[in-house]
Amino acid sequence: MKLFVARLDYGVTSDALRTVFEDFGTVNAANVINDRDTGQSRGFGFVEMPNQEEAMSAIHEADGMELRGRNIVVKEAEDRR
């Protein structure tokens, strides 16, 4: 299951994102999206979790949680556009 994570602090890296979600279960992959031209974080990212139950509990647990001073938003990801 893929999770969409928004409102990330610009200093949050893919590795940091993975560490956060590993507290809720197994994480296959996590990546923060950076602007292709400037390389700066876009402030959102994706987390892939193989266990759906862990993924759903991660949504409920991590949505709204504070990370680096900002409250993040966690939702199920839409199909890649």
Place this chain on the structure above:
DNA sequence: ATTGAGCGC
């Protein structure tokens, strides 16, 4: 350091 309502090339 920067901070937006946003779904990765």
